[in-house]
Amino acid sequence: MRNLVAVLFVSAAAFAAVPVVAADLPQPYTPPPVVDNGMGGTFYLRASVGGNMLWTSEHVQTDGTTNQATAAGYGYSIGAGFGYEVGNGLRADVTVDELSNDGLTDGTNTLHLRSTLALANAYYDFPLMGGSQGGLGGYVGAGIGGAYYQVNTTPANEELPDGNGWTAAGALMTGVTYDMGSMVADLGYRAIYMPQISNNAVGPQPAWYINSNVVQEVRATLRYRLN
Numbered sequence: 101m102r103n104l105v106a107v108l109f110v111s112a113a114a115f116a117a118v119p120v121v122a123a124d125l126p127q128p129y130t131p132p133p134v135v136d137n138g139m140g141g142t143f144y145l146r147a148s149v150g151g152n153m154l155w156t157s158e159h160v161q162t163d164g165t166t167n168q169a170t171a172a173g174y175g176y177s178i179g180a181g182f183g184y185e186v187g188n189g190l191r192a193d194v195t196v197d198e199l200s201n202d203g204l205t206d207g208t209n210t211l212h213l214r215s216t217l218a219l220a221n222a223y224y225d226f227p228l229m230g231g232s233q234g235g236l237g238g239y240v241g242a243g244i245g246g247a248y249y250q251v252n253t254t255p256a257n258e259e260l261p262d263g264n265g266w267t268a269a270g271a272l273m274t275g276v277t278y279d280m281g282s283m284v285a286d287l288g289y290r291a292i293y294m295p296q297i298s299n300n301a302v303g304p305q306p307a308w309y310i311n312s313n314v315v316q317e318v319r320a321t322l323r324y325r326l327n
Contacts, residue, residue: 141185141186143183143185144182144191144324146181146182146193147179147322148321150176150177150178150319151174152201152316153175154173154313154314156204156297159308160309160310160311174201174203175203177197179198181196189224191222191225192223194219194221195217195219195221195243198215198217199213199216211251211252215249217245218245218246221243223240223273224241225238237276237279238275238276239273239274239276241272242273243270248266249264250262250264261305262299269293270292283323286322288321289318290319292316293313294313296310297313
């Protein structure tokens, strides 16, 4: 009987010691739960429409003389693009705009410009009201690319023949946004710089140039998030 009691006592003590020993053994690593901070990236589509004005610093005439343009041209643009929001305030997109501008004059002739403008753009978005999950926000951005243009003048004359060509282009942007979740409305300002526009005439036709061209534009944009 004493032996049986001793065996039971030893067994009970052994079972009681198991949790203590187990606590001293290395435990398997359990990773902490993933916290969703709403910082995931997403692709988006965009569409824009805007009004613009064109200024140029100088007009080089066919005889080599230089003079200032006497009035600003005016016009509009429509465009579309595809982009990606990183989720930390940064986003980037590529845009293609059809730009039309009329009315730039040297006092005698008036320029008519049609341009297809392609830009790669980067932006930084920041909240103004409503926090990072929506509401009113702002942004700044910059873009670089090029434009294919067609130009003609009125009244039409042999001294200023029509033409077309390519030019580099750059842009600076700023604006305000309203984030509605799957869609974002954007009212912004964009300044587009084109270093030179010319009819690029060759042979017997006279060539003319307008240099340091700035298109200042107010645009309304709608972005649609794809996921």
